[in-house]
Amino acid sequence: MGSSCSSTTSAVVVKTARVAPTTKRPPVTEEPKPEILERGGQHGTTPKTKDTGKDDVSIASIQSQVSHLDRTQDTSTSADTLVQYEKRPQDGVHVQQNNRWSSISGANSQDSIESLCKPENSDRTSTPKNTRTHVKETGSQTKKLRLSDQSKAIQNEGSKNNTIEAKKPNSTTASTTQLSRPADRGSFDKSVDKLNGDSAVDIEAIQNSRAFQNQATGSCEKLDKEKPNMKEIKMSANNTGMKSDEETGTDDKKGINSVPSKMVEQPEITRRLKKTELIPDLSVFKELDDYAKQTPEHAESSMRSLVDYLIRPTKSPLERIRVLFMWMATHVKYDVSGYVTGTTYGDSSPEAVFRTRTAVCQGYADLFTELCRLADIPCKTISGKAKGINYVVGAKFREASNHAWNAVQINGFWYLLDCTWAAGHSDISSKTFVFSYTEHYFLTDPELLVADHLPLDDSWQLLEDPVSVEMFESWVLLKPAFFDLGLRMSDLSHSKARVPTKSGSATIKLSLHEPMSFVVHFKSFDGKKKPTEIKNCVLHEIVDMEARFRVVPPTEGKFRLTIFAKKGTSSGSHEFLLEYLIQCKIPKATSAPFPSRNGRTIWGPGHFLLDGVISGTSHPEAIVDVPEGDVKIQFEFESRMHFMCHFGEDSRWNEYVFTEPEDACATFYLRCPEPGMHSLTIWAKEDIGSTDGSYHKHCSYIIRCKKSKPKCLPYPKTFKTWTSGCKVFRPQNGHLASNRAVLFRVRWPKVVDVAVVADGKWSHLVQGSDDCWEGNATTGARGTSLHVVGKRDPNVNSYEWLLDYKVI
Template identity: 40%
Template sequence: MGCAGSRDVRPPTGQQDGRISKASFQPLVMTVDNGRVVGKIIDENVGDSDKLEKTTTSKSSKAEEKKVRITRQKYLVTKSRNKVLSWHAIVEMKRKSKRVVKRIRKRSRRPRKHEEPPSGPRVDPASIVVLLGDSPEKETVLQDGDSPLLGIPKKQLVPDLGVFKDLDEYALKTPESEEGSIEKTVDYLLRRAGTDLEKARAVWRWMTARIEYDVPAFLSGSYPDMTAEAVFTRRSAVCTGYSTLYKKMCSLAGLRCEEIWGKSKGVAYRVGRKFQQEYDHTWNAVEIDGRWYLLDCTWGAGVVDLQRNTFTFNYQEDRFLTDPDMMILDHLPLEDKWQLLDETKTLDQFESEVHLTPAFYACGLHPSDLSVQDGVLETQNGEIVLKVNLPKTVELSWEMTEEDDTTPIKTSVLYEIIGSTGHFRVIPAKTGSFKFWLSCKTEKGDWEMVCEYLVNCSAVKEDFAGFPDNDGHLWGPGLELQRGGVVKVSHTEAILQTEDGEVTVELEPRDVLDFSCELCKDGEEDMVKGCMLHEVVKGTARFRLAPPQSGFYVLKIYASGSTQQDFHPFIEYIIDCKESLEDDDVFPDNDGGVWGPGVALREKRVTSVSHTEAVVDTKDGECTVTVELPKCSNAAGQLFSVDDAENDIKGAVLTDIVDGKTTFRVVPPARASGKFTLSLFTVSDGCDWDPICDYVINCEEGKDDVELFPDKDGCAWGPGLALEERTILQTTQPRALVCTIDGEVTIGIKTPEDTDFAAQLFKAGDADNELKGSILFETVDDQECFKVIPPEQGYYALNIFTVSENLDWQLLCDYVIYCDEPRESSVDEDGQPYGPGKAIQDGILKDASHKGAVLKTEQGEVQISLEFSEATNFTTELFNLYDKDTEITGHVFNQIIDGKAQIQIFPPEAGTYVLKLWTTTADWESEEVCSYLVQCDQPRENFRPFPKTHGYLWGPGLHLANGKLSDASHIPGVVVAKAGEARITIETESPFNSCVIQNVEEECLPPQHHFLETVGKTIRIGARLPAEGYYALSIWEEDTDDKIYYLLRCDEAPGDCSSFPLVHMWPRDYELHEPRDGNLPTKQTIRFRVTCPSAEGLWVMLPSGDRKDFTKDSKGSWEADVYTGVPGGLTLWSKTDENLPEQVLLVYQVV
C-alpha cells in the first residue's frame, strides 16, 4: 500500500517457501473502491486467455472452495479513492494451510492517474504478497510485504456509531466473575463479538472503562510493571501498559495488533519546543479484515489534570480507529510506515508546526486557513495578528497563558471577524513566551481546542492598557454578518471611537429580533445608567451611546427571536471614549430596553406614529405624539422625570382619541428642562395596562407657567373611544379638550341606544367635590346637549354617564373643559332635558316639527307635529313652570292625522309652561317621551276649554293608523255641527256599537241626541246638539275600552232641536230611512220606510193601541203610511223568527 508499518507484518517464514516462477506482465487497469478490489481477472489455467469478473469480494461457492485454483490476477491497487499507486503481476501462487500466498512482481514506478499500464513482460526483484481470504466470507486484500494496508475511513467503516450500542453496554457491564484473567475476560467479550471490528471494539471499550491512568507514576517517572498481566491485575497503567494490554487481548481474540512507539502532543507537550526523548508515548494499530487501523486506549480512556494531579474517566470516541490524517496531528510514530500516510511527516515538521487537534478538522478548518502555520508567533512592535479563514458554522474563542503558568491572560487579545476572516490581535502586556490556543464550539455546545501556538514577545507595545475582557470570545458583528444574521451594520470593526462624546451603532437583522443592551465600564460589572438609548427605526436597530467618562466601555447587545423567550448574547463592541459629555444622565434609563415605536410598529401593535424616532423635542415647552392602534382602544400616557422613574408626573399628559388616532399632549412642569420618559400603554376593560412604547421627551426650556390637566392616570379623555365603539354616534366636540366661548360651552352627543344621562363637573385637582348648577342638559336635533358654564378660570373635568333603569351609572365619556373667562351661571341645578331629541335618538319618535326644547306661541297657540316610530296612543300634560303639581286641562288638543301626532297648545295665560308627552299602552301604562318649554306672551281671547278625553286622542287617526278603521268621513278630530246637527261615517269591521255625547262639564246628553247604525262595514253616527259649545262624541266597542273621540263644535243651535227616536234595539244592517225625527205630529200620515233584512214582519203600535203592519217591497224595504192619531208613544216592532219573541226597535213620541 505504500504505507509504513511495524517490523512484524510479514507472514510466517513457512508461508514464504516455494519456487519463484516468472510470468509475463499482461496489464489491465482495475478499479479499486477505498482499498477493496472490485475487478479481477481469473484464469484457471496459467497462460490461457483472461476472463474478467466484477466482484466486491473474493467469496466463492462451496464447490469452488474445495478445489485449489491456480489463478493469475492483475490488480490496480490504491491506498485511497481515485489515487493510483502501482500495477502488480502475479508470479506465483501456492496454497499453504488456510492461506494462499502469491508473490507478485512489482513495477518500479508509479503511473499517472488513469494512465494505461505499459505492455510487455516486466521483471522486478521487488515483490508484494497477496493474501487471499481463508474463507468465502473474507475479502481478498492486497498487502505489501513491508507496508500495512490502510483501513477505510472510520465514517465509512462505521457510518452509525449506534451499531456499537449493545456491544458497548455488554463490554462495560462485564461482571467481576468474568474478569479473573485476561483470557477469561477476552473469552467473555467474544461471546458477543464475531467480526474483527466487533472484537477490536469490545476489547477497546472494556479497556477504556477499566484501566485508570497512573498519574503518580507519570509524575514521578518511576513506573511499575507494565506487562499485560500486571496492568490487568492492577487496573492502572501509563501509555505502555495500555498498549501492551490491548495488544495482548487482541492476540487472544485472534486479531493482529501492534504497539506503536512515538512522540505525542499530550498534556505535557509544550508547543514550539523540541522533543527531548526518542519517544514519549505508545499506542496501537489493529488489523481488521486485513486492514490496519490506529487507536489510542490511553487518550480514549479519559483526561489528566496536571494542576490537580488527577485522572478522570472521560471516554473519547475519536481515539478509536482514528483516521491517519487526524492521528498525525498529535501522534508521530518512530517508524514512518505507521503514519499510514502517502506523504509522511518529519519530526521537524511535527515539532515546528502549529499544534492542530482532530477538532480542528472536525469543525471544517484546514491548515491553509491559518495565516501562520508555524507553531511559534513572533510579535512585531509588541503585537501580532493571526488570521483564520472561517466557515460560517465555525465559532471560535481564544485562551492565553504564560508558557510556564496556567493563569489565564484575558486582556491581551482582541478577536473580531472581518468579512469571513477571523482576526486575533495579540498584544502581550509584558515580554516573554506565552501559550495561545483557539477552541471551537461543538454541536453539543462544548468547547474543544483546535490549535495551539507559542507567542514570543520581545518588546511591549507602548501606551496599551489592554482590551476589555470577554472570556476570549468574539468582538464586533463579524460572525453575524458572516452567517447572514445581520444584513447591514454601521460599524463592521469591533472598536468604536466616540465623536464629541457620542457614537451611534446601527444594525439591520435578517430576521425579526428583539434587542436589549448594556453599557459597562471596562473592568466593571455594573451597567452604566442613563448613557445609552436603544431604538428601532424602520427595521434598523439603533444604539446611541454617550459614555460619562473617557476610557474603554463594553457595549453588549442581546437578541431574542420569535422562538426564544430569553435574550442571548448577540454582538459585543468595545467603545473607546476619548472625550465624554460629562453628563451622567444623557438619556433616561430603561435597563437597556428598546425606546421608540419601532418594535410596536413591527409587531403591528401600532399602525402608524407621528414620531418614528425615540427622541421627541418640545416646542414652546410642549409636544404632541400621535399613534394609531390597529384596533381603537383605551390608551394611557405617563410622564416620568429622570430622577423619579417610579412616580409619574400627574396632569402632565392629556390623552385624546380623534378619528381612530390617539394623541398624547405632553406639557412638562413649569420651568422644567431636560429629559423625560413618556410611557404609552393600551388599557383593557379589565384595567390591564399593556406597554406600547416609550419615548424620550427632550425639553430644552419649559414653560414659565403651566396649569396641570385633570388627572386620569394618563388614560384617554374625550369621546374618541366611545365614537369608535359606537356607544356615541356623533358629537359636536370630537376632541377631549374643549375651551369655553363667552364663559360657556355646549357639547352635543348622539347615542344609539335608549338611555338616560347624567353629568358631573369637577375642578382640576379636586375630584371629590362636584360643582352644582354648572350644567344644563337638553336634547336638541337628535343630540343630548350639555351646556357647561364653569364658575371660574381653569381646567375642569366633565364626566358624562348613562343611567340604566336600575339607576346604575356607567361612564360614557369625559371631557377636559378649559375656561379662560368665566361668567355667572343661570342654570337651574334641577335642570332636566327638554325637546324630542332623546325620543328621536331612542327610536320612539321618527321626527318632530319642533326639535328645539322651547315652543313659543303665536296668537295664543302653538302647534307641533310628531311622528312616532309606530302607531301608538299618547297623552299630554300641561303645567305651569312654577307649579308642576297642578295639571292644566282642556288647553291641549291631541290627535293623529296621516300617522303624525298633532298637538295644539293654548296656554290659559301669559307665562312659561311645561308640556310633557307620554305614550300609553292598552293597559294604560305610560312612559314619558319628551318635554317642551312653552312660552306664551299673550293667550288666545275667548278661548273655550276642550272636553276631557281621559287619555284618549281626538279623531280616528290612531285607528286609521293601526288598521282598525279603513276610512272616516272626518279625519281631523273636530266636527262642526251645522244647525246643531253633525253626521259622521267610519269604515270598519270592528263592532263599534256604543256611543255617547258629553258636554265640557262631562254631562251626558240624552241618547236621543245621537243615532248609530251599522250597514256592512259602514258605521253612521248622527248627532243633534241642543246648544252652542264643545261636545265630546265617543264611540266604542261594547265591553272594551277602545274609544274614538270626536270634538263636536256647535257654533249655532236651532231653537227647537229635534232629537232622534229612542233606540231600544237596532241590529246590524238595519237602516232607518224615514222618519228620523223622534217627535211626530198628531193626526198626520207619516211615511215609514225601514230596511230590516232579517225581519219576517214589521209594524208599529200607535198611541191609540192600533197596529199598522208594514209591507215589504221588491227592494227589501219595509214601508207603511202611518196615521199618527192621538199623542203618545209610537213604537216600531219587528218579528225575526217564529221561535223568538217580538222586539221593540224604536220609540217615537207623537206630540
C-alpha cells in the same frame, strides 16, 4: 509469536523437481482469504472418502499437471509451489511422507506446521497465525519473478487446447472483511474440483490454489521484522507483493462470501480508507462496545479466554479490533503515580499488565498487540514522540521516544490507534486516572494523528510526505476536539505554535464550517513560575464564519493562549481545542486594552447572526470606531424583537443610547461622553405580544471613541410602551432648559391622545396625517421632569408614559 493450531484444515505440500535459492523480500502481512472455485457457473465438489469424510485431491493428478506445465516454462524459471488441502482430524495434522498419509499427534502439530511454513534453504523463521490453513513455500521468490508469470503460461496453454475458458473473478474485498468461520472453510474445501484425466487441466483450480498459497505464505512472515513499504501499503488487500493483474495479464483472484452459493460483487479495496469511509456510522458499534465494557470476570481468567469471549459476536476483522480496543480502553488504567514520581514502572509485559490492569503507554501497546495476535489480527507496537500531558507548547523534545501506540492491518492496509490516550485522562495533582473514552484515537487518519504522534520510523506515519521532527515540534498544539468538530489545520491562520506580536498585538483566525462558541484563557508563561490568568487582553469575535482572537499582551514576555470550543452557541461545556505560545517583545502602551466583561472574551454580533436573532447588521465587527463622538448601529431581523441597551462601565451611560424599533429593523443611536474604549451590550428578546419574557440573548460591542463632542447630552428616557413604530423627531436631547417653549413632534402608533406634562400642566399635541403628534409645551422649572404621555382607549381616562426629559 507462535500460536497454537485450532484449524480444521491442513495443507500438504508437493514440491516440483526444480528448487532455486530463495530471495528475501519485505513481507506483507495479510490474512488468508479462502476462495470459491467455479466451473461452468456451478460450484464443483469433491467426493468424500468413506473412512474419514475428508475432501481428497489427487496428488498424482497435480503432479502430472506440474510436469505438463514445466514444458511450457523457460528452464531458467524457478518452480512454483503447489498446495493440496484436506480436512484434518481433530487429533493431529495429516502429512504425506513417502506417498503414505500419516497423522502427527496434537502435541507435535505446532512444530510440524512451523516446519511447513519455513522455506527450504532459508534461515528465516516464520510463525503462522491461528489460521485454518497453513502452507509450505519452496522455490525462488525474487522481486522480478512472480507466480503470476506461471499462471499466465497456464492460461496460454489452456487457450491453445481449448479445454477451459478462464473466467475473470470479482474481488469481494470490502471495508470490513468477514471472519473466517468453519462453514466458510468447509465451503472452500468442497469447492476444489477433482482433476480428471491427463488431457483436461482445471486452470482455475491451479490458479486459485496458488493465489491462496501466496496469501497464506504472507501470513507466515514474522510481524516483529516487518516494516511497512509505502508502495505495498497502497496496494489492495489481495496483493502480496506480486505484480498486478494488469501487469501480468492474469486474473487469478476469487473471493468468498459468508453464503458460498451466492457471489456478491463488491468494489475492490485499492487504498487505505478514511475512518469515515471505513466506519460511516459509529453507532453500529454500540452493542459491541457495551459487550466489551461488560466483560464478566470469568472471561478474564487468561488472555486466551478473554480473546475467545470478546471476538465471539464479531463478524469481521474490524469488529475484532474494535472489541479488543474497547476492552483495553475501559479496563486498563494509566499508572499516574509511577509517571509522576518517575519511578520504575515495573513489569510492563502483556502478562503483567493483563494481571494488574495498570500500565503506562508501553504496557498498553504491548498488551493490545498480544491480544490482536491471539485474535489473528496483524498488529505492531510503534514508538515515538507524542505531545502528552506534560508537553509544553512550542517546546523541543529532549528524548527520542516518550510514547507507544499501535498499528493494525485491515484489508491489507495499516491503520493507527492509541489505547492509552483513548482510555481517559490523568490528574497529575491528585495522581489519579479518570476513565473517559476518546473516540478520536481509534483508527485515526494518519494526517490527523501526526498532529500529536510522531513515530521514530517515518514509514509508520503512513504518509506520502513524512513530517520531520522540526516541523512536528513547530506545530500548534491541537487536541482531539479540534478534529472532532470538523476542523483542520488548514482552517487556521497560524499553523506554528510560536506567534510573535506585531506592533504589540497578534490575531489568530479560524475558519468555521458550522456555528461554534469559544472560551479563551490567556496566561503569562516564563517557564519558571506557575502560569497566571491575565484578563482583558483578548478580543474574540466571529465575523463571516471566521473566529478571530486578537491578543494584546500587557508586557514583554511569553504567554499561553488556550482556546476551548463547542458546537453551537447555546450554553454547555467547552472542550480543549488548541494552544499557542504568544511572544511579545514590544508591548502596547495601554495595560488593559479591552473593556472588562467579567472574564468573558466574546465580542461583536457574530453569535447573534449565527443564532438567527438578527439577519444582518451595519457593524459586523466587534470594534466600532466613533471619530466624531456619535454613531448609529442598525440590526435587521425576521421577527419582531425587543431590545435593551447597557452602555459603559456599570451601565452608567445608558441614557446615551437611544433605540428606535421598527417591524424588521432597529436603530441604535449612541453618543460617547468621554474618549476611550467603552462596552455596549445589546440585549434582545422576541416580541410575543406581551411584556412578559426575559432578555436572555445579548451581544457586546467595543466603542472606540477618539474624540467626544464638546457638549454631549443624553437622549430622553424610554419606557415599555416604546415599541415598534415609535419615533421622536423633536427634541432628541434628554436635557431641556427650564421655562422654555419647546416644539414636540413624536410618532406613537395605536394611541388616541398624546400630551406633554410639565409642572402639572398638560399640553395636548395634535395628530397629523402621518400618525405623528405635534405641538408646543413649556418645560417648567429647573430640576423637574417633563413627560410625554398617551392613552389607547378613548373610553378610559388612563395615560401611559412614553418619554421622560430632565429640566435643567
